[in-house]
Amino acid sequence: MTYTVIARTADSRLLGAATASYSLAVGNAVPALVPTAGVVASQAWTNRRLRYEMLRALHHGRTAEEAIAGLADADPDLALRQVAALPLRGPGAHLTGLSCTPWAGGVAGRDFVVIGNLLTGPEVVDAMGAAAEAALSSPGLTSLELARALVGCLRAGLDAGGDSRGQQSAAVLVADTLAGFQYPVLLDVDLRADDSPRPLDDLDRMLDLKAGAHPAPAEVVPRTEVPPRPEDDQLWSTVLS
Template sequence: MTYSIVAHDPETQEWGIAVQSKFLAVGSVVPFAKAGGGAIATQSYANTAYGPEALRLLEEGKTAEETLELITKDDPERHLRQVGIIDAHGNPATYTGEGCYDWAGGMIGEHVAVQGNILVDEQTVQVMLDTFEATNGSLAERLLTALIAGQDAGGDSRGMQSAALLVVKEEGGYGGFNDRYIDLRVDDHPSPIEELKRIFRMHQLYFKPSDSGRVVLIEGTLRDELDRELTRLGYKDPQKSLHKSLTDYLHTENFEMREQDESYIDLDVLDFMKNQGC
């Protein structure tokens, strides 16, 4: 009752997984990844021991195919399992046990593995693969676009409940202290993929560095507009400069990554302000 996509971006050295299921909190069960090692999706009566064991084998230098063989060979219920793996070099592998409920299967492409079970039909997997390979952008954007396309093509025959997006890269986590670059989950929602898409946009706004083309001088009508928004949102203090009021807003709202030199503002932040509280 799950479909997932596991992939690698060799240019950015990112590994990632996107998944959706008619299952509560699928993000707590299916995705496992480690920067420099690889990524795995374990589903269909998921054996969550596959995750840590596969990552250990991948870090030892095993290929995706070798890892798949080793984690499934001694599992008495391997006929019920479904797995997708990408190794440290981006090689893909996918496995669907003969006992998985129809429609169930998987496909591989360059640096990508897609798999699903209890699907409407095989088009979900085929469309996800085709979409990923035809889409430009970051690994996270390609994974999310493929997930959306899979749902549009049919998706889980039982419906939707939860979704998750996990992307890892070296020092990619907050403050550079771990590899958890993007780790987003929607645990229970009538439209989990759309909600995941919304949260991803928020993640990019909060944590992605500013686009230099969107950083502008605070002057003229833009200064008046910023003054109005800070006043409306309760951040304008007559005893403080406009810059200090803006800084108070940025720090309170967790926009430190979007903070600019004095007299400049990221227009993405101003756009967010204008929609805030509306």
């Protein structure tokens, strides 16, 4: 019912996610990121809490594969879920449950993971993966450039067939890892088209508007990385549903 890309820049400075679906407000349910941990997605017959479980595992130093493997203890209906995880460093991973609606599957590259279900076919994730590979090879991407690249991945998926039911919503998120852990999570880009006949066009238009907007002082990121703190764990359940 959804196709999603999660990604990081080659220098691991920026994390991002973009998702599209023929479902209402996909951005509310599918992607999540925390700058000190990584970026994740949970979809298909969506269990939103799985985002928290994966991010917590990544925060404690688990690999993406380990973070996903641990979901079996948290969700007895994991066969209905499709998830992806990408840490700050190291390979990403994805899982498509055996009961997800076909076509369903994913691809992973050095700095990205793409997953999708109820798609017209595997050509959707293949096209998104190729677009991600090309976009992330560019050095020194800014937050806005990464957001545009991720929406471009969604458009590549749409052009290849997309969600077999059509379009309704889309979203894009980007964060700078130097922001460290904050509550609420500090996002450089957080844009959604929750109910639209052309949600990707809406995201493109909003990114154009954001490019011309004056950044707020609260969005200034420190020059040095903020290390994780033990007390951060107390905030996890507040940050993610």
